[in-house]
Amino acid sequence: MNELYPLKFSPLFKDKIWGGQKAKTRFGLDFSPLPNCGEAWVLSGYPGNESIVSNGFLKGNNLNELLEVYMEDLLGDKVFEAYGEEFPLLIKILDSNDWLSIQVHPDDELAEKRHEGRGKTEMWYVIDAEPEAELICGFRNKVTREQYLEKMKQNSLASILNYEKAEKGDVFYVPSGRVHALGPGLFIAEIQQSSDITYRIYDYERKDPNGKERELHTELALDALDFDSGSDARIVYESRLNSTVPVVQSPFFHTGVISFGTTVVKNYAALDSFVILFCVEGKCSVQFAAGTEILKAGEVVLIPASMDSDIALVPLVETKVLEVFIP
Numbered sequence: 001m002n003e004l005y006p007l008k009f010s011p012l013f014k015d016k017i018w019g020g021q022k023a024k025t026r027f028g029l030d031f032s033p034l035p036n037c038g039e040a041w042v043l044s045g046y047p048g049n050e051s052i053v054s055n056g057f058l059k060g061n062n063l064n065e066l067l068e069v070y071m072e073d074l075l076g077d078k079v080f081e082a083y084g085e086e087f088p089l090l091i092k093i094l095d096s097n098d099w100l101s102i103q104v105h106p107d108d109e110l111a112e113k114r115h116e117g118r119g120k121t122e123m124w125y126v127i128d129a130e131p132e133a134e135l136i137c138g139f140r141n142k143v144t145r146e147q148y149l150e151k152m153k154q155n156s157l158a159s160i161l162n163y164e165k166a167e168k169g170d171v172f173y174v175p176s177g178r179v180h181a182l183g184p185g186l187f188i189a190e191i192q193q194s195s196d197i198t199y200r201i202y203d204y205e206r207k208d209p210n211g212k213e214r215e216l217h218t219e220l221a222l223d224a225l226d227f228d229s230g231s232d233a234r235i236v237y238e239s240r241l242n243s244t245v246p247v248v249q250s251p252f253f254h255t256g257v258i259s260f261g262t263t264v265v266k267n268y269a270a271l272d273s274f275v276i277l278f279c280v281e282g283k284c285s286v287q288f289a290a291g292t293e294i295l296k297a298g299e300v301v302l303i304p305a306s307m308d309s310d311i312a313l314v315p316l317v318e319t320k321v322l323e324v325f326i327p
Helices: 063-075 077-083 108-115 145-153 218-224
Strands: 007-010 012-014 039-043 089-096 102-104 122-129 134-139 161-165 171-174 180-182 186-193 199-202 243-249 254-260 264-266 275-281 283-288 291-296 300-303 311-315 319-325
Touching: 039 275, 039 300, 063 077, 089 275, 102 218, 108 218, 122 243, 122 254, 122 275, 134 171, 171 243, 186 275, 186 319, 199 218, 243 264, 254 311, 275 283, 275 291, 283 319, 291 300, 311 319
Parallel strands: none
Antiparallel strands: 007 300, 012 039, 039 089, 089 186, 102 180, 102 199, 122 171, 122 186, 134 161, 134 180, 243 254, 254 319, 264 311, 275 300, 275 319, 283 291, 283 311
């Protein structure tokens, strides 16, 4: 069997009622014939939405086919033991040209009970933001279930939500159970568990092209919501050039930011996990023993767990990459 290598993938595009054009204008991603691109799924093993390899001898195979063959060589022993032939993460680019619905995701226990699926803990890295852009993440203060229901009845949910200004480089952590929504003018890298279970709480009475309002999941959301304050959502970190700065360390993924203007050498052999490098700014070459891959803004490369040699990230311009792995 041929050796695994850093894998690149073709993105999957999703038009959304709130989507925009930034995937094309900022990253040069061609999502035609869709009218917009609210979400680009840049790495996915989610059933029916599997990413297709775009480089090397495995080109044309999807991610789940690779898992069937390479198993722990691709994922790492501990990750394969935990997840089997299921890729545990879903990596997206989000372009919010309007408010997303106010929503919440269930945790693993509730998702398994209701949907036989995974919960959804996620994080946002703000690739870019228009002036005064904001988002919702959590409640302003701890509320009770009864207080929440009263605000819903009064149509005044906004009064208890935690609104945050968002700027380029900001990081927000959104564990399952935390109410949240992106506002207009945000271009986001999202790291999340591999799940597509969303409970919509409020959708601004918007109508789809057929004149119908999207379904709300008011009752389902009740048991999923964490009513504690989410005002700790913003992750405070100090960016450092030419080094990896940890930003999120959750049970489901660890994410760091690498900002570099000179070559950075990494070795991931001790992690016992695959590593995702998600370029959010600039362009670099990923150099390894058997070759080189170019990584541009808007692209990911998947480093298989079995790769134990050094990997050099060589910037072609000043570059910023998110580094993601399973703890």
